Amino acid sequence: MKLYRFLSADDTSEFCHKVCAALDKGWELYGSPTYAFDAANGVMRCGQAVTKDVPGQSYSPDLKLGEQ
Incomplete structure (x- = not known):
């Protein structure tokens, strides 16, 4: 099964950390x-x-x- 998520946040380092955390968990x-x-x-x-x-x-x- 392929999962899909759309990550969003204000333009701060919080957004970058959210994306990095997802990549670290195997998301692409x-x-x-x-x-x-x-x-x-x-x-x-x-x-x-x-x-x-x-x-x-x-x-x-x-x-x-x-x-x-």
């Missing part, structure tokens, strides 16, 4: 990062999709993706 970058202005909060936000192959598991909406 998927596509290009995004960068957009969040007008509601007045900040720039970053986003990055990541995927991970998990053999022998079936998808369920209850699956905690961040714990994979």
